[in-house]
Amino acid sequence: MSNEENKKVQLKVYRTNYNKDDSSHYDKFEVPVKRWTTVLDALLHVKSYSDSSVGIRYSCRMASCGSCGMKINGKPSLACYTKISELKDDVIVCEPLPNFPRIRDLVSDFSQFFSHHKNMKPFIQNDKVSVDIDDKSDLVEFEQTHEDVDKYLQFSYCIRCGLCYSACPTVATDPKFPGPQALSQAYRYEADGRDNSKKTRFNIIDERHGIWRCHFAGSCSVVCPKGVDPALGIQLLKGHMLGLSKNNKKISTLRTKNNE
Amino acid sequence: MGTVSNNKENNNMNSGREGIRGWLNPTRYGWERVSYWLQRLTGLFLLVYFVGHVYETSSLTNGVDAWNSMLELTQTIGGHIFLILVIGTSTFHTVNGIRLIFTESGKGLGKPGRPDYPYNPSSLNYTQKSGIWIALLLACIAMLYGGMVLFGEGG
Numbered sequence: 423m424s425n426e427e428n429k430k431v432q433l434k435v436y437r438t439n440y441n442k443d444d445s446s447h448y449d450k451f452e453v454p455v456k457r458w459t460t461v462l463d464a465l466l467h468v469k470s471y472s473d474s475s476v477g478i479r480y481s482c483r484m485a486s487c488g489s490c491g492m493k494i495n496g497k498p499s500l501a502c503y504t505k506i507s508e509l510k511d512d513v514i515v516c517e518p519l520p521n522f523p524r525i526r527d528l529v530s531d532f533s534q535f536f537s538h539h540k541n542m543k544p545f546i547q548n549d550k551v552s553v554d555i556d557d558k559s560d561l562v563e564f565e566q567t568h569e570d571v572d573k574y575l576q577f578s579y580c581i582r583c584g585l586c587y588s589a590c591p592t593v594a595t596d597p598k599f600p601g602p603q604a605l606s607q608a609y610r611y612e613a614d615g616r617d618n619s620k621k622t623r624f625n626i627i628d629e630r631h632g633i634w635r636c637h638f639a640g641s642c643s644v645v646c647p648k649g650v651d652p653a654l655g656i657q658l659l660k661g662h663m664l665g666l667s668k669n670n671k672k673i674s675t676l677r678t679k680n681n682e
Numbered sequence: 683m684g685t686v687s688n689n690k691e692n693n694n695m696n697s698g699r700e701g702i703r704g705w706l707n708p709t710r711y712g713w714e715r716v717s718y719w720l721q722r723l724t725g726l727f728l729l730v731y732f733v734g735h736v737y738e739t740s741s742l743t744n745g746v747d748a749w750n751s752m753l754e755l756t757q758t759i760g761g762h763i764f765l766i767l768v769i770g771t772s773t774f775h776t777v778n779g780i781r782l783i784f785t786e787s788g789k790g791l792g793k794p795g796r797p798d799y800p801y802n803p804s805s806l807n808y809t810q811k812s813g814i815w816i817a818l819l820l821a822c823i824a825m826l827y828g829g830m831v832l833f834g835e836g837g
Contacts, residue, residue, distance in 0.1 A: 440696050496710055497710050497711075518698060519698070520698060520699070520700045520704065521698055521699050521700055521704070522698045523696060523697050523698050524696060524698045530698060572794065572795055572796060573794055574794070575794075575796060576794045576795060576796065576797050577794070579797065589711060591704045591705035591715075591718065593699075593704075594699060594700035594701060594702075594703070594704025594705060595699075595701060595702060595704060595705070597697075597699065613794070637718060637721070637782070637786075638714065638718065638782060638785055638786060639705075639711070639714055639715045639718035640711070640712065640714030640715060640718075640803075640805060640806050640810075641711040641712075641714070641715050643803035643805055643806055644711045644712050644714075644715075644803070644806065645711075646801070646803070647801075648797070648801070649797030649798070649799070649801030649803070650797070651794075651797070651803040651804060651805050653714075653803065653805040653806070654791050654792070654794060654803065654804055654805035655794070657785055657786055657787075657788050657791055657805065658788040658791070658794070659788075660786050660787065660788060661786075661787045661788025661789070662788070664787060666787040666788065666789075667787060667788035667789065
């Protein structure tokens with residue numbers, strides 16, 4: 423067997439259960455790793471062979487669901503997307519995501535984070551289109567060019583994993599600040615030609631704890647695993663709100679079955 | 683398996699919020715986070731200087747002697763070092779502040795597009811990094827020049 427096949431790392435896992443008022447501590451586990459072993463693989467190895475009570479949340483194992491976010495060696499990352507070999511360390515420290523209320527071990531509570539997301543009304547709003555459709559002939563579609571789609575597509579790739587929220591220094595001190603995820607979603611709909619409710623969202627974010635609390639630390643974009651670049655969306659949104667940058671947004675053309 | 687206990691955990695940790703520790707550590711997130719940290723620290727330092735400066739100049743109301751004795755404080759080595767720090771922090775804060783005015787208006791960040799692996803965020807591009815490096819460089823040059831004037835002949 424080669425050295426690579428015998429390699430082991432030490433996994434330090436943060437343990438606590440706030441519902442039982444447990445004091446926190448780190449449990450250490452020796453885990454065999456290969457070049458392609460991810461932190462999630464290592465944690466699942468611990469659950470299978472060392473301690474089945476380690477609390478983690480995961481689902482897709484392919485950076486699509488955003489469930490396995492945690493602080494790995496001091497940086498918010500997805501456990502399924504972080505290879506141990508790339509960390510270049512023999513000790514891997516796993517802690518729950520900062521800035522999220524903790525439930526147990528590596529599992530944190532996303533209620534507030536999702537609530538900020540929901541406050542941004544993350545759906546297409548267009549007062550020219552009725553939402554009550556009785557007749558199929560009333561169905562409509564919007565026409566957009568590829569260039570129109572490129573303006574917001576990047577921001578629609580957000581998987582709501584919360585890494586940006588946990589890396590943000592403003593969120594760390596202000597729980598009312600919506601955070602990079604919610605604000606970048608506000609930009610996503612602001613840039614979308616199908617949406618015409620700019621004023622509604624501007625009123626939501628243009629307040630004391632709103633968008634102006636972002637001072638461009640850029641950490642959200644550093645940790646984003648999907649290339650969403652929330653910092654870009656937030657700064658562009660600020661520019662639009664100040665009237666200093668142009669959006670060139672064209673409200674998409676409506677096409678109904680009747681006028682086809 | 684081993685266990686390392688930490689009984690100092692308090693109820694605030696339950697919220698998981700990092701608080702002020704969240705921005706005190708600028709490492710791990712790149713140059714933009716360092717710039718954010720320096721902008722705050724220099725801002726706080728300049729605020730302290732501004733209060734001290736108002737106190738210093740207000741000594742004029744107590745007569746010329748009071749003013750002269752206040753001026754003597756800046757003629758010490760400690761006073762010179764403090765003034766050099768004022769030069770450096772004000773230069774960095776100004777130059778980086780100008781960069782941030784453009785950045786926070788959506789300028790110099792690049793355009794949104796289809797992200798491709800390995801996902802290099804366009805907002806953290808070299809225009810931004812260069813702005814930070816230039817601010818740091820100018821602050822160093824200003825401090826060096828200030829040091830030469832203050833500690834040089836007649837300083």
